[in-house]
Amino acid sequence: MAEPESATVDLEIIVQGAQEGKKLELRLWLRMLSTTKLISQEIRRRLRNEFGATLPQFDLMAQLYREREGLRLGELSKRTMVTNGNVTGLVERLESDGLVLRVTPDGDRRVTVAKLTAKGETLFSAMAAAHEGWLRDMMADVDPAIVSELWRDIGAVKSSVSNHLSGADFD
């Protein structure tokens, strides 16, 4: 089914109203997904090359950096949107690298609290600065006004999605 060189591309797509009508949401989703993948891959590559860290580790440390007292694993799971079982292994690896510490509080022995070590804080703050710069660079060609608008409108999407989940809660 090789396509002949004739202009089979529909001209009417150019017209606003003739957007093929349906599937607007589907198209938005596909574009969001591919864009997010693209950015993730770039950040992953740089985190690896420049800091020897992975993206999920970075995400987890970001949460701990905001809460210097540490967080329970369940809290970490919610905030990073990573499953419980996954957090266990993630924290294990970070602990063996000396970046995170695990403590069981006196009051409740069911609980494990994870907390950044000094080494972890130092490393994270370097990574965070670089990370922010990478994003600014990658989005350099986008008008700041558009960036703001996107931030707002994607918020609307997130909120709509949250209200139509089959069985969970939200932000």
Add this chain to the structure above:
Amino acid sequence: MAEPESATVDLEIIVQGAQEGKKLELRLWLRMLSTTKLISQEIRRRLRNEFGATLPQFDLMAQLYREREGLRLGELSKRTMVTNGNVTGLVERLESDGLVLRVTPDGDRRVTVAKLTAKGETLFSAMAAAHEGWLRDMMADVDPAIVSELWRDIGAVKSSVSNHLSGADFD
């Protein structure tokens, strides 16, 4: 040189500054990421519950559905943004489920072409219809005009990101 032409310049600066200033790109990224994760998880859950399929499998089948003649694994890798090694295992599992067929063309024995089976086409077309509906539902509270706008503006983001990668090409 620094001649204030009009008051609008100052206003723009004020507006930007009032946006909590820095890190606009970072905040956009975090919101895109969490929203994408949220939607992905929902789709994943439904694909699993209703069709016993995974999201990467769905993505891969979507590409094959568009190209009934089949695609080489390398092409699949590019289109799904999944690494080569990953495609191998993905196709392996789909083949053992009877959804995909692997063929080596006569001309070039380096190549493997994957192609949907009849069973695969039937299953995918059911999944695709459901998938589209899920997205429409999830985004039901978002004004269609905003959806269009987002589609366009995220395109701009994607294009900017593509032009600032450290070592790869693009869409």
Add this chain to the structure above:
DNA sequence: CGCAAACCTTTGACATTTCAAATGTCGCTC
């Protein structure tokens, strides 16, 4: 007190992810 329900984390089985290195084929040159 005693025990069942609720809570938090871990474990186990699999699927997916990345990267780098290995394998196999083809095309082209000498």
Add this chain to the structure above:
DNA sequence: GAGCGACATTTGAAATGTCAAAGGTTTGCG
């Protein structure tokens, strides 16, 4: 027609991801 370089896929190690089931701990109620 032997071999080198380019191309296509597979393999292997390590990390991440899901889900469901199992482990301890606490709480609350009879």
